[in-house]
Amino acid sequence: ETVLTQSPVTLSLSPGERATLSCRASQSISTYLAWYQQKPGQAPRLLIFDASNRAPGVPGRFSGSGSGTDFTLTISSLEPEDFALYYCQQLTDWPRTFGQGTKLEIK
Amino acid sequence: QLVQSGVEVKKPGASVKISCKTSGYTFRSYALSWVRQAPGQGLEWMGWINGYNGDTKYSQKFQGRVIMTIDASTKTGFLELRSLRSDDTAIYYCARDPYPYSPRWLDPWGQGTLVSVSP
Numbered sequence: 001e002t003v004l005t006q007s008p009v010t011l012s013l014s015p016g017e018r019a020t021l022s023c024r025a026s027q028s029i030s031t032y033l034a035w036y037q038q039k040p041g042q043a044p045r046l047l048i049f050d051a052s053n054r055a056p057g058v059p060g061r062f063s064g065s066g067s068g069t070d071f072t073l074t075i076s077s078l079e080p081e082d083f084a085l086y087y088c089q090q091l092t093d094w095p096r097t098f099g100q101g102t103k104l105e106i107k
Numbered sequence: 108q109l110v111q112s113g114v115e116v117k118k119p120g121a122s123v124k125i126s127c128k129t130s131g132y133t134f135r136s137y138a139l140s141w142v143r144q145a146p147g148q149g150l151e152w153m154g155w156i157n158g159y160n161g162d163t164k165y166s167q168k169f170q171g172r173v174i175m176t177i178d179a180s181t182k183t184g185f186l187e188l189r190s191l192r193s194d195d196t197a198i199y200y201c202a203r204d205p206y207p208y209s210p211r212w213l214d215p216w217g218q219g220t221l222v223s224v225s226p
Contacts, residue, residue, distance in 0.1 A: 032211050034211070034212050034213065036150075036213075038150075043200055043216040043217065043218055043219050044142075044150065044200070044202075044213075044216055045216070046212050046213065046214035046215075049210050049211065049212040049214075050210055050211065050212075053210070055212070055214060087149065087150050089150075089152070089213070091206065091211035091212070094155075094164050094166075095152050095164075095166040095167070095168075096140065096152040096155070097152060098142075098149060098150040098151070098152060099149075100149045101149045101150075
């Protein structure tokens with residue numbers, strides 16, 4: 001089973017700042033990594049697929065990078081609505097594991 | 108769009124069956140994945156079912172307790188979980204899954220179904 005480790009667990013930033021979230025895989029997953037955003041009381045929402053492709057409708061301030069075992073989600077300039085939970089998921093092998101999540105909170 | 112069935116309250120040892128009614132796409136061209144989230148916890152992938160032929164892949168954690176099925180005539184997927192325990196209390200989500208085709212993602216997601224297991 002591929003274990004995904006996200007860091008940091010909590011990230012405290014202010015609107016307008018740049019956010020960098022990390023996801024590390026226990027073995028190579030090529031670029032089969034997705035990022036999701038989840039707000040309280042809502043279902044997760046797809047942001048990034050195949051490590052670096054923005055899903056339709058996702059603002060341009062969100063970008064993803066990485067391959068193999070190390071991946072990054074970057075939010076270039078935080079908007080108030082970006083403060084939420086973020087999860088990565090690998091879609092290379094079974095089971096399709098998720099990281100434990102990073103909480104992005106307002107400083 | 109994926110619309111799930113409503114809240115379920117069950118006793119330990121019982122079974123629950125959740126539905127996920129799809130619309131707006133060709134049902135047989137996509138799979139469904141099921142993911143759950145315990146209160147205050149992260150996302151946990153449970154399994155996958157092919158919308159074309161009903162093939163399944165289950166997380167080892169749930170093997171023997173979970174059954175995923177589809178009804179192509181109503182474009183609906185089902186998740187049945189047996190021998191419920193208190194730690195099965197969670198929100199259960201279905202999500203459209205293009206695998207084995209590309210791209211690899213889960214999108215969109217259903218609104219979630221709360222299953223509460225309590226004596």
